[in-house]
Amino acid sequence: MASKVIRVVAADGDFAGVRTEFGLPGDYPGAALAEAVRAAADGPAPGPREDATDLPLVTIDPPGAKDLDQAMLIERRSGGGFRVHYAIADLGAFVVSGGALDAEVRKRGQTVYLPDGNVPLHPAELSEGAASLLPGEIRPAALWTIDCDAEGNQESAHVRRATVRSTVRFDYETVQAAVDAGNPHPSLAALPDLGRARRALAVRRGAVELQLPEQEVVADGDGWALVLRPRSEVDAWNAEISLLTGMAAAEMMLTAGIGILRTLPDPDDGAVQWLRRSAKSLGIDWPRDEAAAELLARLDPTRPESMALFMDATRLLRGAGYTTFDGSPPEISTHAGIAAPYAHVTAPLRRLVDRFGAEICLAVSAGTEVPEWVRESLVSLPDLMSASDALAAKVDRACLDQVEAWVLADQIGAEFDAVVLRTENGNSADVFVPAPPVLARCTGEGMSEGETMRVRLVEADTAARKVSFQRAEQEEKTE
Template sequence: MQRFLAAPDIDFDAIRHELGVSEDYGADAQAEADQAIDRCVADRDDHTDLPVVTIDPPTSMDLDQAVHISADDDGFLVHYAIADVAALVPPEGALDQESRRRGTTIYFPDRSVPLHPRSLSEGAGSLLPEQTRPCVLWTIRVHPDGTVGDVAVRRSTVRSVAKLSYAGVAADAAAGRLHPSIAALPAFGDLRQRVALERGAVELDLPDQEAVHDDAGWHLELAPHTPADRWNSQLSLLTGMCAGTIMADAGVGLLRTLPPADPDAVQELRNAATTFGVDWPAEATVGQFLAGLPPDRPTTLALMSLGATLMRGADYLVLGTDRAGDPPSSPLPPEKMVHAAIGGVYAHVTAPLRRLGDRFATEVCLAVTAGKPVPDWVSRALPTLPKLLRSADQLAASADRASIDLTESVLLAGRVGQTFDAVVLHAATEHRPAQVFLGDPAVIAACDGSPPQGSQLRVQLTEADPATRTVRFAPARAS
């Protein structure tokens, strides 16, 4: 495919250096990863006869999840195997401490910097095909109406039979040739998405802005989510809600929370829909309205971007102890434990190779469902995790934004004065300039003036500086 703009080379090392991100884990932590052994081998059930498969980007090697899903008259039976990182990382050892310092895998366009050394994250801990691996196996019954029935979680071993990709699964589904292990995935995903919207969930289908390298060099593109992305996300959401419920009912654990959207922000979205001439049925929730928008209209991207502003204030909540590790003085009200965009109690447990908190939340779920005390090393860590995770999330967002900003500025350098077609994502406010989106290259940048949100206009590039990673436009003058 011929790209409108491409750059032969972009160096992201400066961003890694600026952010202090490297693959130097220290000798002791690296040694623990290289020599990782399963310390829970005696506690495992054997499910290597269960033909689970993984669904990930084609180049990924840190495979956290493997799935087998079947349909019957009672609905769906989901087997969701999650990499058992806690069994491979010695509690409170050098690798544990190093992973707490990092908090998450950091992604750059040219490569990732993993939370754990690659010998673990892409080796001993990864659910690679045709490899017997330790896992935490969630078995969840979903009724025909989409509600959850029995939930079991236990340590096990599995052996993935195939490494699939999102695009491949979407293509196979369209052709009617899905792998037997996930033949029921589309029906399951559609059902759970419909139930989510009915309970008030908000699922933004914004495409990802990505810097991609091919034979022509680096370029920017929007990567829309495939149906397989959406189906697969329902597996993680289902498991995360089950985990959240287990911990909330037990009063101990680590939840992911989000307060309800500010009414003024919802009204702003409604006003924008009216301005654009987009109908918002009176009975439709925010989530139902956004899910029903036509994907091929420029106003949809603007409304989805505005919808993202409703999801502010996401945080982590520790149950069972306060920040000092003592029992809380009073129980939390249920509304403080909810993730508003999901429409229920929720926790991260499905990506322990890439996210620190998942390892600890999973251990709580294992202990609670087995009727055992939460391990001391987990109880000691829980009060410290929210601060670590917030910092890690901020670092990951900074790495992503800086990488995209650099790519935008390199691609557009030397083209100051040229004009482009754009859509206004956000109108100017007192505190920030307007933001416009260009289709090719897929650039999002500041724009001078006061162009109305959702409008299409011709803009002129006024600044593109790779040294400061800055790109800026202005409305083009009529010729």
């Protein structure tokens, strides 16, 4: 896999069929939209807020994003260590519990992203306007302050309602270029050191990161492009700040005896033994005293055998869900992929559960009672979020499948290089074609995981959104 952006322009088309198939909502009901418009015009609900507009916060998001959930400032502490100021959009200041807008966003669960336009959780008046942490605008926020030592270990954390003003909106490429040039923005100058320290801690904890190829569909002229965009260091460091905050939130909830956690059971011994057998068959050395997280972290993601093992390692990350508790300790409190307790609190514009998690942490941090409407919602939130997670994943895959079919529709019979990611029954496999970046099924005998081979395109059905290949050498043998 090339370590650069790979772009292939597809034919013109839209994703109306995907929207119809999955029953995605369109406009907001009149009453819900009216509430959002009124809340945006009236401003945040009254109440005590710390004035933190002097903090030079910045945002890092994809180019063109307007639903900005997080703004950060990372400072070095005297004597060593770091202080993270992390402002999160405060939806609790705009959405009234029990109102029409609250009812609608509970139905939606989260923002669903499609190449030709998102299906947002909240109306644009809030998600891209009054609640978004846009640069130069004074906004309400849940402001976290987290102190870490020089190795990145959390030492303290608290959160309170505040008023903030982001100073600059960055994208990942701009920040990465500045870091590479040795000239990062002052608010992000400490991000590389803290990000690396947190990532090292994650590996030592046993956190599992799968560096699988990430496909993306982007607009390109009158059509669409398939893009393979490697994850940058800044992307990884930024994610570590969000994870740090989610882990601090989970710790707060567990201490208080109330909360909603994102959980994942530990993999059973069978899954780990399966991975060890896969590593051996792929020729990957895995010492017995090395943890799976350490192995996966040191692999070169551009190597075919690494890609195949990452695919097999998805077996370690099955069974994710949401666990609520109020009074009694939760049956499961950790997320095996993170190797620690974790809660969603950093993306309330785009994910329903984060608003409730934020309210719990704000109350705990202030020493006040968790609002009753939050307690009452804990029963229904796991099912609402699990359903919306499943829907969002299906829509994302359908859009990728559609563009893959568009890209390849006029290339039936053409041959491509491919990497075998996972085999089934000896004559079927999941393969990754780097150019154009396509994940699809392939038939043929004798395919081995981690193998690089030539494949021939035998199907690119734009109506069914289906692409399939056949091993080229196998087809030649049968002719």
